[in-house]
Amino acid sequence: MSTGSGTSMDAPAFISSMDAGRVLARRERRFASALLAPAFAALLATTTFPLLYLIWTSTFRIDLAMPFTNGFIGIDNYRDLLADSRFWSSLSVSMIYTISTVVLQVAIGLGLALFVMGMKKGQGLFRLIAILPVVLSPAVVGMVWRTFMLQPEFGIVDFLSINAGLGSQNWLGDPTLAMISVIVIHTWQWTPFAFMVLLASLAALPDDIYEAARIDRASAWQRFRRITLPLLRPAIVMVVIMRTMVALTAFAAIFTVTGGGPGTATEILNLYAYRKSFTELSIGYGSALAVALLVVTIIISAALFAVRRAK
């Protein structure tokens, strides 16, 4: 985040007004604190405090099924976690889910944005329809897909598959298909986001560069590779960052569609933490899993922000 404007005022040229400047600066500080205080108090209460509490509980054994074993255990939950194959498998499910949905969203979104940019009519319709999935609740989307779309036989996807000669498929019951299904659902819902952002960025590109390229007789592909892509890079990177953060913490859609199943085929880390805490009632270990998720999110976003900064 940029530190904003106003730093140019710091030039210490006006010696005579230094005292006045100090007074002004103090006033500005006070004003800033007054404006920030309520919001930051709310943030501390609703985000930082629960986070500290989470880290604290992750150092305890809190097992509701065996209350007599509860107590402080230091980093034992984390040690268990590193040896827990289901943690690693859920982490890899999270990674597959995140990477594939983000790649698909950006690829389809970009392709579609280029396609729509070339259209003379109908851009408005595209923009309008694209809004629809984005505004919906992932919980409702998940429910609709699970039932009316993917239910074998009377679900419409299955019906199309039967008619296409692929036969009735067990969309949410087969490990691979279930993973594909949840990826498709997420991609369905959020590709419009990438599409709209990239379309707007494309529209903002200056026309004259293309003119120049056309005069140079660059092919469409060359123009795309050499001009469009580099110019779009900041927008693409930002879309990747935003979509990655969302995909990593996605919960409702998978929870409602497969609940992590079949078996653990679609169990993302988030869902594993939920099941440990609220189904198995191992709240200490569940907290450790949530902390692990946070660490993973921070590492990945730090890496992505580093990419963004590197020109």
Add this chain to the structure above:
Amino acid sequence: MTAKRLRIAAVIAISLIFILAWMFPILWSFLNSLKTDKDVLAYPPKVLFTPTLEAYRDVLFGSASILPNLVSSFIISIGTTVITMLLAVPAAYALARLRFPGKRFAGFYVLATQMLPPVGIIIPYFLVLRGIGWIDTYQGIILIYLSFSLPFAIWLLVSYFEDIPFEMEEAAYLDGASRLRTLWRIIIPQVRGGISVTVVFVFLNAWNEFLFAVVLSGNTVRPVTVAMYNFISVEQTLWTKLAAVSVLAMLPVILLGIFAQKHIVKGLTVGAVKGGGRR
């Protein structure tokens, strides 16, 4: 000439595929909500059938009416939006335009709070709300929704505040206007667009929230995203009612989406170009 015609046909075909793909799940839920259970379960799926509004009548006016849940969703979303904006606008202004020590850190803090995994913070919320007697109350759920709406709103608004030319403020100060007055009279009108965009997004996020609502809501406060699960009963799935409830849950946000289309596109782009945003 045929090549051009082919191209046009291809363009239309691709457009249709995407537009249909995006509309279809919504459209199909709507169609199913007009069917009878027999028609929903029919194989092959029925596109032509005698429509009935029975499912809507039942879910709106029957014994398990979801009207209270729709009202609940509205109260939660509007309440969250109002409080978020009251807190976020001043904070975003300070972050964007004032000088104070620790500013970089404050900005980073707002960003970092967006990374918190919701799953991990449910239990502390529950304990705190219980402690102050706010379980199953609007103030309780709105307070919790601030955890994701506030960082997002501040983030989005900062980029709008940063866009205002600095001279405007200076001119106001030179005229002797107070800071608060300047903020209210000069700055806020400049970011009206940004504020509308933020309002739309905060409202959508609050309406669509699921995880916190599942665990922390009760009879008094239960948004429609959670209540719809009552239609998968232990006895049978009430297909048409489920479809009707899905449509009713989608309708307000779809309408908002259509009316606020420009704002949404703008919000997405501003967020994306300047960075930040949660959804």
Add this chain to the structure above:
Amino acid sequence: MVFRSTRRTFLKGSVGASAMLLGAPAFLRGAAAQDNDLAPYTSAKIDWKQASGESITVAVIPASYFDNLISIAPQFQELTGINVRFEKIPPAQIRQKCVIDLTSKTGTYATHAADPMYYALYAANKWAEPLDRYLNDASLTDKAWFNFDDIIPAWRGADSVDGKLYGIPYDGEVTIQVYRKDLYEAKGLKPADNLEAFVANAAALNDPGNRIWGAALRGVAGAGQNMYIYPSIFREFGGEWFKGGKLTVNGPEAEAALTWYVDLMRKYAPAAAQNWNWPDIADAFSQGTIGAYIDAHSSASVVNNADKSKVIGKVAYARWPKGPSGKRVTSIWNWGFPINAALPDKRKKATWLFIQWAASAETQARTSYKFAGPAKRSGVNRTSVWKDPAYIKLMSSFGNNFVEAAMDSLQHDTDVDWRPRVPQWPAIGDTMATAIQSALAGQATVKAALDDAQKRIEPMMKG
């Protein structure tokens, strides 16, 4: 748009309404108005008003059998002066919500529809009151009037831990075979008496090309879903959960049982069934695509629901087939009411009065065959009601042998320890459910799935 105006069923889960209207017209005319006479209650020799003025909240699931109770709850308020507020929570969420309430000792829910498998957990944490002292307190309970022993013994047993009672059954179910008698007759088949015959019947009927599958069992992961059916198979194969005091889930019987389950589902069930829950099975059966299934007797109301079923009049019932060990083991379930230990004393009494009222023979009848609405409960908690001619007549409209199969199963085919009843059940149930589903889905072999479950369960059992 055409506005279809037909008879409307307001009550959710208007189960089998029309079927029953046809089945028992004379009887329904007699029950047109809800009985609201309090005399059958005031004949009990206790002071119903002793906790007057108290308010309690009761968490239930959205189901017609609780809807019926809610609709006659004003009678309870009139009888006792106790104010009852109901909160409906979807079945997938009620356990979590109640556990969070219990563990935080908030006392939000005075009582709730409890999963019988959770009582060991409640007892270990002292979250729920042992109920014997309420039952034996003459000022609170008229034993002769309440007649506790009339409540189905299998369900009572399931709500007790180490001989102590923690919940009073309100509504329950038992799993039985449900089959298409028309298809069976056409092929000269008899309802299966053992698991082999069940597979043979399924094989004889299986014809996916014509959209008929031989059989289906619920396969979706969940402690109350596939881990509701599998334990019966496991026990029928001679499995014991605790061998030498150690919970073992990967023994030879387990392997044989799960292999049977996986084979049946792979060969003779629709591929999707491994992800199905009971409503999905009942829906498919009602569309005529399934030859037989084993599931809760209460699903009879769905397959007889005139609003969607195509198989009305073609359904018959039988007990679980015997396993290789010669035993029949049915899966049983009941929603019982415990008392939240975090309540103040007077509210505990109020809660007990509510439970006593809900579980009493009179309320059971008034929410079942005497209920004025369309949905009649099939899971009443009392032997006397199950033997009541009016109830039998009503239930018989579901198809041949319904009451007999259910009653025989409840009396002879259960064994309260058909699932491992330990405080760790929520974790064990979830782990097993995941393992079973990975085997069903082919994500892991039967052996690998069970070995992995054993590996995960062992540390859960260690202190």
